[in-house]
Amino acid sequence: MILVTCGIIELDGKILCAQRSEKMNLPLKWEFPGGKVEKDEDLETCLKREIKEELGVEIKVIERLPFSTHSYPNNKVIKLIPFRCSLQTFEIDLKEHLKVEWASPTDLSRYDWADADIPIVQNYIQSSQ
Numbered sequence: 001m002i003l004v005t006c007g008i009i010e011l012d013g014k015i016l017c018a019q020r021s022e023k024m025n026l027p028l029k030w031e032f033p034g035g036k037v038e039k040d041e042d043l044e045t046c047l048k049r050e051i052k053e054e055l056g057v058e059i060k061v062i063e064r065l066p067f068s069t070h071s072y073p074n075n076k077v078i079k080l081i082p083f084r085c086s087l088q089t090f091e092i093d094l095k096e097h098l099k100v101e102w103a104s105p106t107d108l109s110r111y112d113w114a115d116a117d118i119p120i121v122q123n124y125i126q127s128s129q
């Protein structure tokens with residue numbers, strides 16, 4: 001099982017959604033920025049490192065939310081652990097993703113999410129209602 005952290009970054013009532021590029025695995029799917037936990041790495045340290053690498057910003061973690069597990073067809077089982085976050089620096093510089101969009105909670109269901117994200121998005125929508 002591959003441990004992956006992701007950040008649900010909130011700003012002014014909106015959430016940052018990131019689209020994977022054509023070159024990435026799961027091309028053009030939408031996700032929350034984050035990535036794989038390294039050996040002996042703390043989850044929050046991983047999340048901050050990945051978001052800095054991918055978007056060039058610093059974040060503050062607000063709370064951990066329930067994880068999702070998903071088996072992709074390539075036999076990869078992902079345990080995706082989401083954290084609500086806020087931005088501490090605001091200049092987003094996309095280093096890997098095709099684009100990012102700020103969506104209101106009611107618009108989250110319109111995106112073509114990576115499969116592992118679907119239960120996380122549903123939970124988030126419910127808890128924001």
Ligand SMILES: Nc1nc2c([nH]c(=O)n2[C@H]2C[C@H](O)[C@@H](COP(=O)(O)OP(=O)(O)OP(=O)(O)O)O2)c(=O)[nH]1
Binds near residue numbers: 005024025115117
């Ligand atoms: N960061 C992130 N990854 C996600 C999400 N949903 C989801 O299925 N994933 C998957 C995609 C990747 O297979 C893996 C995260 O890996 P990564 O971002 O560190 O590295 P990568 O794209 O190079 O991954 P890979 O090619 O080795 O699969 O988790 C999500 O919301 N955020």
